[in-house]
Amino acid sequence: MIDQTHQSTTMQAITMKRAGSADRLTLSEVPTPVPDPGDLLVRIHAATVTRGDVVMRKMPKLVARLFGERPRTIPGYEYAGVVESLGSRAEGYTVGDRVFGTTSGLRQGSYAEYIAVPANGMVVSIPEGVGFGEAAPVPVGAMAAFDFLCLGGAGERSRVLINGASGSVGTFAVQIAKHLGSHVTGVAGSSNVELVAALGADDVIDYTKDDPVNSGRIFDVIFDAVGKTSEKQMNHLLAEGGRFVTTKARRRETRKSLLAVRDLLASGAITPVVDRTYALAEVTEAHRHVEQGHKRGNILIRIDG
Ligand SMILES: NC(=O)c1ccc[n+]([C@@H]2O[C@H](COP(=O)([O-])OP(=O)(O)OC[C@H]3O[C@@H](n4cnc5c(N)ncnc54)[C@H](OP(=O)(O)O)[C@@H]3O)[C@@H](O)[C@H]2O)c1
Known part of the structure; x- marks a missing residue:
């Protein structure tokens, strides 16, 4: 059953009609999305601003299409919120479930009060005891860290830079590599050396004092x-294989x-580092x-007031 409550109403969202500077991000009143039969309508409580959001903001639509991206008026890749209603064929969730995920490939991003997402897509439930602000920053950064560390073969007793x-x-990579049992050396600037050590790094190189390329x-x-x-610059620091x-x-x-990253969040193996939190109306800043x-770490957008 599709709940009709929000279909004829409007919502607040950040919109951007043309690529360009952050000033183009505008707080607007737009129609609330109508979920397709396989969708969940999610009331968003927290979103984030990622590096990818900035890259996409500057990318002309034509170029975005060449990179296989779907240009859209409402940006934003990550969200955490509550299932408000379900399409007639959406399975696996009920109204009130807390969920988080990414908006990759969707026609709308997460800088909005509501989003319709395919129930079988990039959405999962938020682990018990984890808040919206802790779940929202996880998918992009932690998934990238997890995937690249796995690709690199990080594991028990690996020496990982x-x-x-x-x-x-x-910040997610340090925590995940430690969880995998690796010996971790982090590279950070002076003001972040303590943070990286607190996340579990065994050694930290301050790149403002020592070039990791010459670490020996x-x-x-x-x-x-x-x-x-x-790879060319770093090759000489790699062990055989x-x-x-x-x-x-x-x-x-x-x-x-x-x-996988949901499980890491549930077990406490990863906790997002949040640098600053903004309201939806402050997305430009x-x-x-x-x-x-x-x-x-991460930049949070609170959408629940
Ligand atoms: N391929 C993928 O699937 C994928 C997925 C996610 C992200 N990404 C990309 O990954 C990159 C990182 O994303 P992010 O969100 O983690 O970036 P970010 O948060 O913007 O990274 C900023 C951090 O990098 C540090 N930093 C800057 N220059 C440095 C240097 N030369 N050496 C060491 N640390 C330095 C800064 O510390 P200081 O202030 O001390 O300089 C700052 O804390 C972006 O380019 C993003 O687009 C790719």
């Missing part, structure tokens, strides 16, 4: 979580990875902060 250990991907150490996995180095992986590479999100390239 994480460059950019204080960003969203990096050997690693089984080098994960550039911030995409500032290349070691692997260099970078967030510059493209990857495909999978539900399997989303369920949030974008300006993120595009400076110095955020610590």
